[in-house]
Amino acid sequence: MAGPMRIRAASNGTETEVKILMSHDMETGQRKDASGALVPAHHITELTATHNGRVVLAAQFGPAVSKNPYLQFKFAGGAKGDKVNVSWVDNKGDKRTDEVVVA
Amino acid sequence: MKTNSTYAACVVASAFMFATPVLADATAEGIAKYREALAEGNPAELWEMRGEELWKEARGPKKATLEKCDLGQGPGVVKGAFVTLPRHFADTGRVQDLESRLLTCMETLQGIPADEVAKTPFGKGEQKNIEALVAWISAESRGMKFNLPMAHPEEKRMYEIGKRAFNYRGGTHDFGCVTCHGEDGKRIRLQDLPNLTKGPDAARGFGSWPAYRVSSGELWSMQRRLNDCFRQQRFPYPLYGSDVTIALSSYLGVTANGTVESIAPAIKR
Numbered sequence: 578m579a580g581p582m583r584i585r586a587a588s589n590g591t592e593t594e595v596k597i598l599m600s601h602d603m604e605t606g607q608r609k610d611a612s613g614a615l616v617p618a619h620h621i622t623e624l625t626a627t628h629n630g631r632v633v634l635a636a637q638f639g640p641a642v643s644k645n646p647y648l649q650f651k652f653a654g655g656a657k658g659d660k661v662n663v664s665w666v667d668n669k670g671d672k673r674t675d676e677v678v679v680a
Numbered sequence: 681m682k683t684n685s686t687y688a689a690c691v692v693a694s695a696f697m698f699a700t701p702v703l704a705d706a707t708a709e710g711i712a713k714y715r716e717a718l719a720e721g722n723p724a725e726l727w728e729m730r731g732e733e734l735w736k737e738a739r740g741p742k743k744a745t746l747e748k749c750d751l752g753q754g755p756g757v758v759k760g761a762f763v764t765l766p767r768h769f770a771d772t773g774r775v776q777d778l779e780s781r782l783l784t785c786m787e788t789l790q791g792i793p794a795d796e797v798a799k800t801p802f803g804k805g806e807q808k809n810i811e812a813l814v815a816w817i818s819a820e821s822r823g824m825k826f827n828l829p830m831a832h833p834e835e836k837r838m839y840e841i842g843k844r845a846f847n848y849r850g851g852t853h854d855f856g857c858v859t860c861h862g863e864d865g866k867r868i869r870l871q872d873l874p875n876l877t878k879g880p881d882a883a884r885g886f887g888s889w890p891a892y893r894v895s896s897g898e899l900w901s902m903q904r905r906l907n908d909c910f911r912q913q914r915f916p917y918p919l920y921g922s923d924v925t926i927a928l929s930s931y932l933g934v935t936a937n938g939t940v941e942s943i944a945p946a947i948k949r
Binding site: 581583598600644 | 729
């Protein structure tokens with residue numbers, strides 16, 4: 578169900594900058610709907626980024642992260658043509674994985 | 681002792697006096713930086729991606745794509761269409777903005793009934809698809825200047841009606857669009873209000889919708905933005921794609937002609 582991520586990865590020779598835009602509701606579990614009932618929490622819990630299969634970033638997300646989150650980070654190494662793979666899992670077990678080629 | 685404290689008070693007072701304008705600059709700079717940081721990761725891109733897919737996807741009872749849809753630049757031409765709308769279309773015989781034109785295309789090409797889509801609340805069902813489509817279509821004209829045609833008499837008429845509607849004051853609060861958007865340098869709380877009666881500001885205002893709203897996490901089309909303007913003025917809601925909304929867009933768009941480049945879909949508070 579989850580929409581695709583928008584990932585950009587650019588290398589300057591020594592390090593690679595990765596920018597990720599995720600499509601997720603990120604419900605905190607604190608909000609109430611029109612009838613006053615709590616909207617159940619629904620948010621990303623874990624995010625992993627790999628570069629050619631090696632984990633370069635592992636993160637735990639919680640309800641404090643905004644809707645449609647944006648994440649930017651750098652890692653040492655990486656060259657044009659390499660693959661950066663990003664995947665997340667949310668608290669309902671929904672998953673999404675997207676891959677991008679380093680520019 | 682006494683002289684010392686007086687001296688100290690003077691220093692504090694003068695420091696404060698000098699500090700105030702500097703502080704205001706720093707605040708404006710801070711807001712500009714915040715906006716820049718937001719624009720880096722504008723989630724409107726997620727809508728753009730979906731919009732491009734939707735354009736090429738065979739949907740509706742007729743199982744057709746929108747690739748033959750004529751947005752004024754010829755069938756299927758999307759680039760540059762956003763900055764020339766609203767305009768007059770010969771096949772429907774009326775001036776249409778992007779969204780009402782999309783309704784026409786969805787009905788004629790895909791067989792999706794336009795009046796039902798128009799009745800759907802914003803952010804639900806087919807309206808969600810329209811959000812994605814307008815995000816992508818507007819993004820295809822990013823960096824272009826507005827260039828609305830004014831050759832057809834209907835286009836001139838819509839511009840004039842839009843101008844009157846913009847300046848029309850009424851309702852319980854004697855409000856009009858012009859109340860908030862008719863002067864330079866006004867703001868509501870921290871939101872700068874564009875003076876929509878002048879070219880560059882009109883381009884900055886009109887040319888930034890559709891936009892992603894951070895506060896609600898939604899993508900708002902121009903129709904939705906105008907709908908909310910009516911609510912803020914305590915006017916009854918206009919019908920989706922109705923002539924008054926198109927007239928207002930005509931007025932804003934023509935005023936914006938040839939000034940500042942379109943940045944839509946932008947990101948807003």
